[in-house]
Amino acid sequence: MGLKTFIAGWPVYRQLTGTDPLGRGAAAQSARSAALTARTETADSMARSVCPYCAVGCGQRVFVKDGQVTQIEGDPDSPISRGRLCPKGSASKNLVTSPLRQTTVRYRRPYATEWEDLDLDTAMDMIADRVIAARDATWEDTDEQGRTLNRTLGIASLGGATLDNEENYIIKKLFTALGALQIENQARI
Amino acid sequence: MAEAHPVGFQWVMEAKRRGAKVFHVDPRFTRTSALADTYLPIRAGTDIALLGGIVRYILENELDFREYVLAYTNAATIVSDEFVDTEDLDGLFSGYDPKTFTYGQRSWQYAGHEENSGDRNTHKERETAAGLRHESHGMPVGGQVQRDETLQHPRCVYQLLKRHFSRYTPEMVERTCGIPQAKFLQLARAWTENSGRERTGVLIYSVGWTQHSVGVQYIRTGAIIQLLLGNLGRPGGGVLALRGHASIQGSTDIPTLFNLLPGYLPMPHYTDHTTFTDWVDSIRHPGQKGFWDDARAFGASLLKAYWGDAATPENDFCYGYLPRMTGDHGTYQTVLNMIDGKVKGYFLLGQNPAVGSAHGKAQRLGMANLDWLVVRDLFMIESATFWKNSPEVETGEIVPEECRTEVFFLPAASHVEKEGTFTQTQRLLQWREKALDPPADARSELWFFFHLGRIIREKLAASDQPRDRAVHDLTWDYPTHGDLVEPSAEAVLREINGYEVATGRPLSAFTEAKDDGSTAIGCWIYTGVYADGVNQAARRKPGRDQDWVAAEWGWAWPANRRILYNRASADPDGRPWSERKKYVWWDADRGEWTGYDVPDFEKKKPPTYQPPEGATGVEGLAGDDAFIMQGDGKGWLYVPTGLQDGPMPTHYEPAESPIRNPLYGQQANPTRKVYDNPVNSVNPSPPQAHSDVYPYVFTVSRLTEHHTAGGMSRMVPRLAELQPAMFVEVSPELAGELGLAHLGWAHLVSGRAAIEARVLVTDRLTPLRLDGRVIHQVWLPYHFGREGIVTGDSVNDLFGITLDPNVLIQESKVGTCDIRPGRRPTGPALLELVGDYRRRAGLAGGRPPIVTTEASEREVG
């Protein structure tokens, strides 16, 4: 390697003489980093999404390869966030791929000291039975003066602010048809 | 804002770069304070005193934007001569009933309207959080009022306001809030200087204002200032609520809330809303002005969306199927009912009350006394494991082998594993595309509830019980797709938008709603999001290719309007107030309103329009009635009806406070919601004895790196690493006084619990000097719990349950406690410690007095 090539390969020299005076782009690149490809370029697909944390609603681009989320980053098109994400939004990939995520149904019997496994379809069926039973046991047609109540106070629900509008809509619709009133979410907190 | 809504804060920085002055008011110096021009430390729970000081400064110096105030607010309206102010009743308004702790609102009415709301049952309204209904509109009031355009009449709103706030002097602000007068005056000058034709100012708040026993009135005070300065309905103005979850606005609009149906229609009350007509008339308030006149069409269309063919004009659209409220069915009442064994089953949908709600012990004891609990979440949160891992298991109050609650944990799909819309904090809906399927058993809530409903409907198909008809008749035929049999979110969005029943054509605007059953609308304020059969929330024209309003990114309710009440951005004659603040204006040549945004006014109604005598509804709105959802078309400086705790904001001390109210004999909000339940308690405050047992004020908030109760952050390695431990921030002065060592341990004791935290000694907290006395405040993050990668005690365990009377939100931004060096005891010794404090504080029985002024003796009824 000649002296000239050696000096030209030195990042500070490139930073001072080249087009990257702040040393955040070309000047800082090594042979290795020049050969790298961004995960965003090799992804199979990209979905346009929105950060799941606070209500600023920053735009996200979600990159998927081989059935895995490989990158989530800010969407520069968003007039709200202009491509930016805060520490939480930036950790979204870590959220959806966290090793702590529970992906199977868990069941705790009354008086048990440990969890056990349960099949999803069985769980759905058991929950449906319990809703019907709780509703039957606590149903109120009218009060003692004969005024319509048409409800159950035996079933309650909490949560919705992290969910989609479409989800909140059918949650409220189903519970209202079942006569369940005590439906609440984070907006009350 | 820089802490909890960091990316939104970039716009504050943009404004600062262009010359805006940024003021930050907070009990603790934060990352926002560091970037503000001026930081004002404040005693937690005293914001009305500060804001009231600003109102007084405006009125005493006549710095209001007079043209705006006269045209667009109720400043000139004359109030009933029966009204008596807090000035004369030592902190109470006229109409207080010390037996029910509520007001009769007859005397608060506009002159000549005393009969209008005199019979309102405020006890009932408090129980049902009726204030929430008014999120999108004002309370009922007659359209035609007496006015004095000179603002000199002693009973006009302007003069009442002036008198009411006359004692909120800079000295009083200093004595109450601990804010030095010079700093207060700096804020007052900057705020008032940014008012008028050329300039505006914006007010931004978050749950630091709502989570108080007088929270709604904090925001009211902010609104009064913004109306007086002409800062509403104009670009660069507003009272902006920064909300804390991705779609908390959406879950309020399409409410999973007990007292509301979609679009702020009330859940029926068993005596007020007996029939369909009672129900819709209680919303439309026949005789008043404005767009709520169409409530019958909105109500009928909702029921049509729910019950389809079964809902006909002849059967009042199945109105009888709706359940009826009899009182408070809110989350805190429900939890106390769980403890009392009245609730059998509980669903938790992405919420973690064991950590996130006030009085964690009550939450956990409630869950331990259910028949069954269904937890749907991404992670194993504290609310799923309370039976094996909680403070009560440690103390022996919950014994797993004796806890009967059957728990189902069902894994949820994440935001990238399903499609649908979030409504963010500006009322903007944004559609998310799905990136991939959820793993293993994880499913969306859409999937869970659709299939749960399907299975229940199948199981009840043969039933002939009358109560099951509402289930049989429910429209529940959403198309599904894929291996998971996922329902179509787009089909649900289309139903939310609404459609013409005969043709299925999606509606374009809520003005198309009909009361004859020919339209079905899931949430009328969202009509237009699916206009022309196109998912408008999915629009993503890049911001750089649009003007600054960016109207083609997503879709905002109502009608894709980005600034509400934007008629006020033009002067009464319809001309922009100034070239600089031009937004929406009247185009006389074309005879219509136009501008950068969708005008919030009838498009063709000229500014000069005067309603014919006796006109009501939309027709009754004059050409300068900019506040089109209010019954009189005006922005309300004074609220004649609908608020539980008074027509004008008044400083009350928090339910737990170390000092006597400096302004009135009435100590705390006399209408606050309290619960007499043995599990609940309130630490004593003056004038009660023993308030010195809990001498310190604590307040809580968020860290940038965590989210709410930690369920989406303590479980995420990157975020856990950034903020790995529970801590308490303490001023060097207090640390010295108590012998707390930096990075050592301290524990905090309230009447409910004792928790421990690492000590961070920092001058981010300032001891406040009030009347020669020093008040110490400490701050803690509320994200921690016992599960996840990083763990710690939950600060919400320290709080008791006291609620705002208008919306039933708890006071969890301020409480009192004692602080001691070292770690807390464990096991039964922990209960002994808390019990010892309770005995010393006299908390064994009874509750603090609600009324603390003798004025109530004189003024009953």
Ligand code: SF4
């Ligand atoms: S990236 Fe940060 S600021 Fe943006 S929505 Fe997410 S949590 Fe909020």
